Amino acid sequence: MKRYFSRKVFIYILTFFLAVTIDWLVPRFMPGNPVQNMLSRASIQSDAAEVMRGYYTKAFGLDVPLWQQYLNFWQAIFHGDLGVSVYMFPEKVTNVIFRAVPYDLALLVPSVLLSWIAGNKFGAFAARSRWLDNTILPITYLLRATPYMWLAILMAWSLGIVWGIFPISGAYSFSMQPSFSFAFLVSFLRHWFLPFASLFIVQFGGWAIGMRNMIIYELEEDYSHYLESLGAPRSLVRKYAFRNAMLPQITGLALRLGQVVAGALATEIVFSYPGIGYLLLQAINNQDYFLIQGCFLFIVIGVLLANFIIDVVYVIVDPRTRQGMEGT
Amino acid sequence: MEPPQSKEKNEFFYFALRNNKLVIGLIVVFFFLVFAIIGPFLTEHDLNERAGPRNQPPSAEYWFGTTTFGQDVFTQFVYGLRAAFIVGLVGGGLATIVGMMVGFFAGYHGGMVDELLNMLTNTVITIPKLAVLLVIAAYLTVRGVIHESIVIGLWSWPWAARAVRSQTFSLKSRNFIDMARMTGMSSMKIIWTEIAPNMMSYLFMTFVLQFGGAVLAAATLDFIGLGPTEGISLGLMMQHSFNWSAIQLGIWWWFVPPGAALALLVGAMYLMNVGLDEVFNPKLRER
Amino acid sequence: MFLNLDKVTKVFKTGTFGGQDLHAVEDVDFGLTEGEFVSLIGESGSGKSTIGRMILRLTSVTSGVIEYRGKDISEFRRQSLKDYYRQVQGVFQEPFSAYNPIFKADRVFRNVKDEFFPEMDNGRWQDKVQDSLGAVGLNPDQVLGNYPHQLSGGQLQRFLIARALLLDIDFLVADEIISMLDASTRIDVLNLLADLKEREGLSILFITHDLSLGYYISERAMILYSGRILEKGVTEKIFRNPLHPYTKLLMASVPRIDKKWEEVEAELEEKQSDIDSGCVYRDRCSFQEKCKQCEEARPELREVEENHYVACHAQEED
């Protein structure tokens, strides 16, 4: 058990190390001088530009040897210092990111969780029903294959423009300031609904299909046949199959939750929803390397944490893994 | 007691042709493939040429209408479809091949080789594809569909590798591998002549999934601006329409066809995959 | 000695992450002379198959040496390994699993040709195939060109023996080769092995869990339990006068069609494989004089009469 986890932790550390290295390489891979590139994109006044140039040259540490730059980068990370954004100069990258994260959570946590629950229920329900298998399931395949941004665009166009029911841009009305007032809440929810719904629908398809395929395998397992032989009602057989089919789905859920931080890039872009995905696009378009680096660091940490949690959860929910660790 | 099993080819076709999922999936994919191949010959317009008036809805002359720049949407669509197939074939193919290699070697050799390859697989799974693409996008200022496909392929193999590895692992314990070893065959030869042929159906299914995944990944990359800088793709069409406010202007013919084609094509691929699974695995067949 | 095992041990790492050691085979010594038919008898988990696989170089040896005609087989590489397989082959328990299901059964022959006789012209090869099929009692017209699932288990096993005969083997490891076959055909395959031994002077290591089969066919027998040889010797002597309590228990529980199970009050506990020192059998031992030694020291194999060995402290005193 100990051995198992220490090995896992080792892999995670290794991955983190690699990811950070790639992260560090991003601006340095750029042809030319990253600071120059960055500033030429950001159209700012020349005296401000000088201040920024001085700051970034120092921040990137381009005047010290590469290995020193690399070590400095690690040091900065451990101090929680991710530099200053160009695009939102002179704000700290960490602040910019922390401002975006709540929107991601608000959008993705409900859409992931609800679609997971609904999709699994539906998939289990549809499995081994010839009628549903031939009517509704093909639609879920289509949903799973639908590009996020396309569904988002379709909904924005139909529900937003043609019927004008929902606003299609931003997280709340431009005329408002975030507050805990009722009016703000209504505005927030109205802006939230379309991105949420488009994410929910596509993911619903994926979960439903995954569950349907898994449960069919489980229903053909020996333990299911044994229960049937002993006259157990369909509901019990299905309950067991469902529970076992859920195990891989839990992995999927954790992986997906890990990507919550990454946001739903395409969806946020369509709706100009100010989460990390949208932020990342702005950063890319403005060649704001510190912001890009910061976003990626957050994404990687999220993914790694989620993976680690799966490993722990799995040991708890599936006795088979526990046995494997102790040897037979 | 089991009924006698027969693995003859005609049995495969018997079930294949009676599997609605497989048949429908194949028809849809085939339809798009034909469209992608002959489509460009049906249009007299060039990709970016100003073919006619701006923002024309579909008509007899402009089947899918025109863009804000007066480009013919149908022309872009058929070329975009071509690009989608290229990404699927190259990206999905590459992912399958790399995944296959890694899976074969990890599964067959086990031990240290397995540990190391596993570590590599896990690492690649965790590092976001976007990060790598960003580096590459920054590096290659001129990018084509092929570049994009290669990057996608090189970053999507881990799932295939995991699947192939576990299959190889179970095949390895069968006696026919021992029989081959007892002729002094090299492990390479055993992998290629004994293990791989047994997994053809599985590899093909893996490829079908990877194809779909690569097409969707490419569409997302194109949409956020990390796609090809030259040519057209279905993702780029959506990006352009979005950037030029097609939503607000109601130019639906610009963004509906590319997304619909993607959903149908990839959905058909997934459907095909499940159909194939049912054909190869009698337990899953409809009852 | 033509094949010799000297203190051969196999330790497997168990648990997904290699936490524990499993001593599958421990300090096994035995030898085989040319043209001998020896049975290795043990229950599942006794390590009998592992010994076969180690001799066939399909599993590595953890410690100890296996020598074939005076050469350490672990040192064979490429060409020398091929030469080894030219002389030593194996057939396993499950007939269907020995064939690649998507190819015709004759592919096992073609593999042999490709690897060992690439130069031989096809006509001569066909003759050779016919000869060896004849030697195992198969009619070439009936079996060639078929897929494995079209042949019966007995036919498939004969087919594999024919494959081994294509090479000029002098030693065959037969690992439970008839246990999956139907009663009506298994005895014929067993007889075939004995015939081959007589006719071609093959040495055979016959691995089985079935005492009666071991008795029926072999000259010498070894009783294996938990990776250790507990008793070995001339077959008749072991059967007539089994000394080790485990051998006795086996004799008592084999289902026989001529005698009912005696009222052996051997309530069997689950096997204890985690004994680290002392007699591996002590927990199930029915001997009253369960002496201190059994707890502390592993009994060595001793010769109690000519060509009859046993590893039991209780037999040491006299």
Next chain:
Amino acid sequence: MALKTDDLRVYYQTLKGDVKALDGASFTLEDGEIMGLAGESGCGKSTLAKSLILLKPPMKYVEGRVRLDGEELPIWDDEKMNSFRYKNVSIIPQYAMNAMNPTRKIGKMVKELLKSRGISPGEKRDELEHRLDLVDLTRDVLSMYPIELSGGMKQRMVMVISSLLDPSLLMADEITSALDVSTQKAVSEMLVEFRDKDFIKSLIFITHDISILYQIADSITVMYAGKLVERAPTEEITGRPLHPYTKLLISSLPKIGAKYTEEKLEGIPGKPPELLEPPEGCRFKNRCPKKEEECDEEPPFREVSPGHKVACWKVKKDVS
């Protein structure tokens, strides 16, 4: 009379047509009888067991009637059959090693199973523990997951579960073939004890190994290619087999003390017919040393001496 089957036919549906795996089985089983069912793989013995409890595709009911304790078993009707399963008929399946849900603790699984059949688990608690003692399992196993048990333990646990509701008929389908000889003996003897203690009224013990049947069965029924060929009390059939197939089968078994060099045993040449299109008449005729013209007609399964039934034309002549 515990069980009576009448001309039971169950086929397997395949692409090429119906495989006649069980082609007319008629026999009766007395109260308290342990019937051994022997035959080569593919002879239909497992099909017989499965069709008496869970007959589902690709299996297909063709015809025949089954009565258990005087009541008709609606084996062709999955729904109606449900009330009989477990309570009246039960099975220890071939796959006993994988029969328990890997992610449920065993005790919990049993509880849920009982509840689903409308039986209060509390009521059965003592009985369950009592039976665990009988098969030499500690009560801890109830709080364990199946994977924590060894193969032999799982086997015994499934025996306890399957027989918990005291079914009239229990079927054990090839449960000893994967076990070591010592465990084989223990498991078989436990089943006899189940019968002696009246947990079950009668038992059908299916195996390809006649020697085990000789040890525990009251009667032995031999099947060949989907048909019953001989049925008689154990001592009678092993001592005086009448059907040529049974004779050859028994004489091919090596006995301890028999040696190749002294007494060479013989197998049965040839192989069983394809059941897709079985030959007319006696199905053993192509391998039979006594084959004659009349064998082209199907021999009836008749009683030749009290309690001894055989399906062979030649036997009639021998007896009369």
